[in-house]
Amino acid sequence: xxxxxxxxxxxxxxxxGALGGWLKKEGDxxxxxDLLFTVEGDKAVQEIEALDSGYLRIAPDAPAAGVKVxxxxxxxxxxxxxxxxxxxxxGSPLTPISSAAGDAPGLALASTTQTNSTVTVSDGSAKDQAxxxxxxxxxxxxxxxSLGIDWRKVKGSGREGRIRVHDIQTAAVQLxxxxxxxxxxxxxxxxxxxRPAAAVPAMPVPSIGRVPMSPVRRSIAEHMANSxxxxxxxxxxxxxxxxxxxxxxxxxxxxxxAENGPVPSYNDMLAKIAxxxxxxxxxxxxxxDGDDIIFFSSAHVAxxxxxxxxxxxxxxxxVQAKSLRQVARESAVLFEKTRQGKAAYEDLQGGTFTITxxxxxxxxxxSPIIYLPQCAILGVGQIIPKQVVVDIATEKVAIQQRxxxxxxxxxxxxxxxxxxxxxxxxxxLIEKPFLWLVG
Amino acid sequence: MREMTFTDAAREGLAEEMALNPMIxxxxxxxxxxxxxxxxxxxxxxxxxxxxxxxxPISERGFTGLCTGAAVxxxxxxxxxxxxxxxxxxxxxxxxxxxRIHWMSSGRLKVPIVLRGGVGVASTGPHxxxxxxxxxxxxxxxxxxxxxxxxxxxxxxxxxxRSDDPVMFLEHKKLMKIKGDVPEGEYFTPFGxxxxxxxxxxxxxxxxxxxxxxxxxxxxxxEKEGISVEVIDPRTLSPxxxxxxxxxxxxxxxxxxxxxxxxxxxxxxxxxxxxxERGFYELDAPVRRVNGAFSPAPYSPPLEAAVVPNEIxxxxxxxxxxxx
Numbered sequence: 001x002x003x004x005x006x007x008x009x010x011x012x013x014x015x016x017g018a019l020g021g022w023l024k025k026e027g028d029x030x031x032x033x034d035l036l037f038t039v040e041g042d043k044a045v046q047e048i049e050a051l052d053s054g055y056l057r058i059a060p061d062a063p064a065a066g067v068k069v070x071x072x073x074x075x076x077x078x079x080x081x082x083x084x085x086x087x088x089x090x091g092s093p094l095t096p097i098s099s100a101a102g103d104a105p106g107l108a109l110a111s112t113t114q115t116n117s118t119v120t121v122s123d124g125s126a127k128d129q130a131x132x133x134x135x136x137x138x139x140x141x142x143x144x145x146s147l148g149i150d151w152r153k154v155k156g157s158g159r160e161g162r163i164r165v166h167d168i169q170t171a172a173v174q175l176x177x178x179x180x181x182x183x184x185x186x187x188x189x190x191x192x193x194x195r196p197a198a199a200v201p202a203m204p205v206p207s208i209g210r211v212p213m214s215p216v217r218r219s220i221a222e223h224m225a226n227s228x229x230x231x232x233x234x235x236x237x238x239x240x241x242x243x244x245x246x247x248x249x250x251x252x253x254x255x256x257x258a259e260n261g262p263v264p265s266y267n268d269m270l271a272k273i274a275x276x277x278x279x280x281x282x283x284x285x286x287x288x289d290g291d292d293i294i295f296f297s298s299a300h301v302a303x304x305x306x307x308x309x310x311x312x313x314x315x316x317x318x319v320q321a322k323s324l325r326q327v328a329r330e331s332a333v334l335f336e337k338t339r340q341g342k343a344a345y346e347d348l349q350g351g352t353f354t355i356t357x358x359x360x361x362x363x364x365x366x367s368p369i370i371y372l373p374q375c376a377i378l379g380v381g382q383i384i385p386k387q388v389v390v391d392i393a394t395e396k397v398a399i400q401q402r403x404x405x406x407x408x409x410x411x412x413x414x415x416x417x418x419x420x421x422x423x424x425x426x427x428x429l430i431e432k433p434f435l436w437l438v439g
Numbered sequence: 440m441r442e443m444t445f446t447d448a449a450r451e452g453l454a455e456e457m458a459l460n461p462m463i464x465x466x467x468x469x470x471x472x473x474x475x476x477x478x479x480x481x482x483x484x485x486x487x488x489x490x491x492x493x494x495x496p497i498s499e500r501g502f503t504g505l506c507t508g509a510a511v512x513x514x515x516x517x518x519x520x521x522x523x524x525x526x527x528x529x530x531x532x533x534x535x536x537x538x539r540i541h542w543m544s545s546g547r548l549k550v551p552i553v554l555r556g557g558v559g560v561a562s563t564g565p566h567x568x569x570x571x572x573x574x575x576x577x578x579x580x581x582x583x584x585x586x587x588x589x590x591x592x593x594x595x596x597x598x599x600x601r602s603d604d605p606v607m608f609l610e611h612k613k614l615m616k617i618k619g620d621v622p623e624g625e626y627f628t629p630f631g632x633x634x635x636x637x638x639x640x641x642x643x644x645x646x647x648x649x650x651x652x653x654x655x656x657x658x659x660x661x662e663k664e665g666i667s668v669e670v671i672d673p674r675t676l677s678p679x680x681x682x683x684x685x686x687x688x689x690x691x692x693x694x695x696x697x698x699x700x701x702x703x704x705x706x707x708x709x710x711x712x713x714x715x716e717r718g719f720y721e722l723d724a725p726v727r728r729v730n731g732a733f734s735p736a737p738y739s740p741p742l743e744a745a746v747v748p749n750e751i752x753x754x755x756x757x758x759x760x761x762x763x
């Protein structure tokens with residue numbers, strides 16, 4: 001598969017930049033690691049290494065040196081020898097049609113379905129192909145988008161070339177099986193994102209099976225990778241005295257016994273506490289949107305739930321405005337629905353903060369990954385009785401219910417001290433739960 | 440389990456409820472000593488006499504209104520229209536009064552009444568072959584029940600006789616003599632709970648009334664071609680169990696609705712619309728419908744055969760849908 005060469009992002013805040021110049025010539029063979037081109041950033045000119053090996057084909061519509069273009073703009077391709085004929089230097093079949101106004105007429109695509117309806121081509125012979133819309137079923141389209149497959153380049157097997165879910169599944173399997181150097185035209189399949197070739201040939205490792213990822217697994221993978229790529233995570237940890245919290249739960253439990261209602265779990269109580277702390281620290285109850293920051297008026301607390309299908313994070317809405325009893329009642333229904341795989345799309349959307357609790361697995365602390373676009377996530381550890389010194393002067397020790405908290409926050413959005421204050425407030429509210437009464 | 444016909448099972452349900460509830464009575468043409476044109480009341484006249492099995496003159500509007508009044512005052516009438524087409528003469532009463540009194544009285548007055556009759560094309564010509572499913576589905580307040588199997592005929596009729604709402608109990612004439620297992624003892628079949636009568640993995644068929652039988656035959660044909668068809672009997676069209684249909688589509692991603700009734704504004708149109716609203720992203724192909732031809736039922740047998748769906752046309756529609 002041809003590897004795209006694009007304008008890289010040199011810093012988190014870099015949105016555009018300019019090509020300084022090529023360090024290799026059109027048609028040169030480039031080894032991964034060779035210096036390939038330079039980029040003019042705000043501060044300096046930087047030399048960029050090739051991530052892949054191949055013959056350099058400069059994209060026909062590549063920006064000229066010194067012209068500012070957005071990060072990610074296509075500069076060229078590194079192609080294998082086999083692919084060279086299809087990458088004539090005048091143009092490229094991989095060039096997106098929408099930007100291919102300068103293509104030579106009659107540059108036929110591999111399949112009639114690989115066209116885009118928004119383009120009108122003046123050349124009569126190509127007109128019928130180019131003007132036809134690509135039909136794709138709603139299910140197939142949703143799957144393609146969740147897998148990152150460009151369905152415009154998938155050949156459909158339905159009536160008149162309509163793309164069905166089976167075609168996307170086949171494309172996904174081929175993509176999985178295809179080594180990185182397979183030509184993009186393989187069986188009508190092509191994928192926009194290039195896959196860097198492995199530096200060292202992989203040693204075969206014996207496996208006991210291969211299964212396609214479930215949609216939930218894929219979605220989790222996508223979210224996590226996206227978060228790991230784009231967030232500047234910092235984790236703060238602290239240990240809190242949960243003795244009063246445990247006592248409170250016992251009291252509430254006794255009080256609710258007659259009612260037969262759900263007894264609030266620690267997660268419910270922590271959601272409630274987080275709700276209050278978030279109201280007091282609006283900079284945490286926020287997200288990045290483009291160049292802006294949006295602050296939310298409500299605390300929608302998502303709680304990580306382990307299900308047969310994988311990790312799901314149903315959202316408790318407006319916890320700041322609800323009593324603990326209300327939160328407990330709603331979470332009992334919501335979490336059960338989630339475990340049974342019946343949670344609706346809306347139930348899993350719109351959280352402004354997440355709590356993940358691994359205490360039941362005897363985990364003491366974790367470094368959770370932020371669930372984008374949220375700003376922070378609170379990891380909760382097991383509650384363990386420990387002996388702690390409560391007064392150094394008298395050398396007094398006491399046994400307390402201790403619990404570790406790990407707050408991962410996005411340093412793009414808030415600074416360490418702000419996040420620390422937020423975590424400290426949560427700690428305070430856990431240690432002195434009667435402070436909730438004050439609100 | 441026992442084997443009974445649809446009509447016998449429904450009649451057993453009626454007899455059980457009449458024995459328990461003295462406020463249930465039946466009116467209709469020929470439902471007294473004659474036992475009903477379709478044997479719906481055979482043997483009951485001997486048990487309960489003419490006060491509770493009351494033959495009427497041919498005056499549908501009159502006795503629909505009369506029974507509505509009786510229901511408001513605490514009785515639980517069963518109107519046996521024989522052919523449901525005859526109900527059309529009482530439609531003004533049914534829609535304007537029977538279905539609306541509950542609302543117009545702010546819920547103070549209830550109208551527990553069962554309106555039953557034979558539907559469907561069965562060598563019965565233009566005046567005796569109506570299905571009218573969507574006409575009744577369209578009216579708020581009416582329950583629309585379309586039993587297919589004998590066990591459901593009994594269970595749904597018993598539920599109807601315990602309901603506080605007017606219930607349209609629509610019995611396809613081609614189902615009446617079909618036999619099936621009926622459980623011993625008392626049971627009720629709930630409204631709004633569809634039945635997956637044949638599980639499958641490739642395509643979902645929602646079939647209405649007699650079309651369930653034809654769809655099962657088509658599914659049998661396609662099984663030999665390696666196609667696995669799931670067949671759903673909604674059992675009640677109002678309330679409609681769209682959740683079960685959506686759940687099925689989330690596995691098969693394809694839907695065919697089979698309805699002998701006309702396609703414009705029909706039950707299939709409603710089901711397709713709801714699926715589009717709530718299950719669009721589960722669909723791998725457009726929702727398709729197979730309906731009876733948009734014409735009154737002809738009397739000529741060859742013409743009649745041409746206007747109603749059968750296992751061959753259903754199977755072909757499924758093959759078409761699968762290559763879509």
